[in-house]
Amino acid sequence: MPNSELMPIGVFARRSGLTSSALRFYADSGLLPAAVVDPVTGYRYYSPAQVPRATQLRRLREIAMPLTTVETLLAAESDEASRLLDEHVTRTVEEAKAAQRTAAVIESSLAGVPSLPIAVLRGPVLADAVEQVLTATVRETGMPVLAALFLEVSQEAVTLTATDRYRLATRTLAPVEPPLHTWAAAVDGDELRTASAAIRRSGTVRIEATARGIRLRLADREDQHCRLIADEAFPDYRLVLASLGEATTRVRVSKALLLRSLEELPGERVALRVTDGAVTHLWAGDGHSGTRLPAAVTGLAFRIWFELTTLYPAVSTAIGPDVLLDLRGYDQPVTVRSADRGDLTTLIMPIRPDHLEQDDKENSA
Structure with missing residues (x-):
């Protein structure tokens, strides 16, 4: 050179x-x-x-x-270099989370830090609710609240809510003891997810609020600590629920059969063709293939499209053997909930693939 x-x-x-x-x-x-x-x-x-x-x-x-x-x-060669990079990132993230948890423990144990008892819940029930609701979160740069769980305590109930602005999941729990205070805040979703294993093994969980987090007091186990997300306000999900129109089509279908059918589909997009007494699953690229499932249908015949990654989690976390789908329009939120219980509600947005002109004509007819 x-x-x-x-x-x-x-x-x-x-x-x-x-x-x-x-x-x-x-x-x-x-x-x-x-x-x-x-x-x-x-x-x-x-x-x-x-x-x-x-x-x-x-x-x-x-x-x-x-x-x-x-x-x-x-x-190293590219494959080995990628492996080393992934291992380092995983280790760094785990160390950062561990540091955050330790900091929360230290902060809550500092002398003079006040705490407010806000609720007592059954551990296994709370753990289930956390995992179900957190399916509606997303990690978005600059918006940590979209990865959070919004915890609300009233004198009648404890409500857990999460939303990524495309999905919304909310579940209401009955407290073991009547809460003495009303309280609401967004809690770090990742830390709650990590704590859920310990929560599940505790018969009861006493939740206490501090200025920057919550302390989960577990029976015969080490306390868990989760930080609050105070950078921005949680989206007004109640306004979303209140603005929902009436369902034009309602479908009751077996959760197990629906999940099995979704698992067998090869595509990333799935359509539900609702007819009298049945639901047929389709996928992009083949408008005539799918699985016909028995269903109780009231209302109009309907076809609606979803991303599989949106529909499947909403169905899989539903409580009970049957799920109820409330359809309002091909571009309107769909409600997914248990056919037997109303304490978990999930809202998901459908999609409208641009190339499906026939679907547009059918839905607008």
Whole structure:
């Protein structure tokens, strides 16, 4: 390579995003030796071909990867490099969550931190409710409340709600003891999900609120702590529920049969064709294939499309052997709930694939 193409360390630092001192350290450690070192002045020069490696090295260090792992990853084939990267990210996330939980424990144990007893619930029931409702969450940058569970306590009930603005799940629980206070806040969904295993093994759970979190006091087990999400207000889900129109078609179908049929479909999109006494499952690309299921149908014949990743969780978390689907229109929210119990309600939005012109004509007729 001609000498004219070599860059002094300052120029290479600007190209790679690394500081000159970092480049000297990586050269001395063998991770990124200079292409040429002037034997008289000791000045280091780098080639343009070294920029990708330097950039990759900078990015790996930005995510706090240890130097020994960085060295192994940079020398590895792509599959092995991906595995090492995934392992590091998983470990980093787990360590961050553990640090958050430990911080919550320390904060709640500080002298003078007040707590407010807000509710007593059955542990297994609360754990089930947490897992069911959290299916309607999503992780979105800058909007942590969409990954949270909104916990409301009144003198009659405890309500758990989650929404990602496309799905909404809410469940109402009967407390073991009448709550003495009303209270509401968004709780970190990931931390509740992690705590649910311990919650499930406790006969009763006493929930106490602090300024920044909740303390879950478990019978004969270590307390669990979850942080509050206070960055933004939780969406007004009650307004969504109140604005729902009347169902034009109502379907009662076996939960087990519906799930089994959905599991066997090859596509990522699924259509429900509702006729008198039956539901037929279709998928994009084949308008005549599917499984015919017996169902109790009232109202108009209907065809409606969903993403499988939206419909399946809503059905799988429903309580009881049968599910009830309330359909309002191909572009309106669909209610999914138990046919026997009303304490868990899930709302999901359908989709309308652009290429399904025939569906548009049928639904608008």
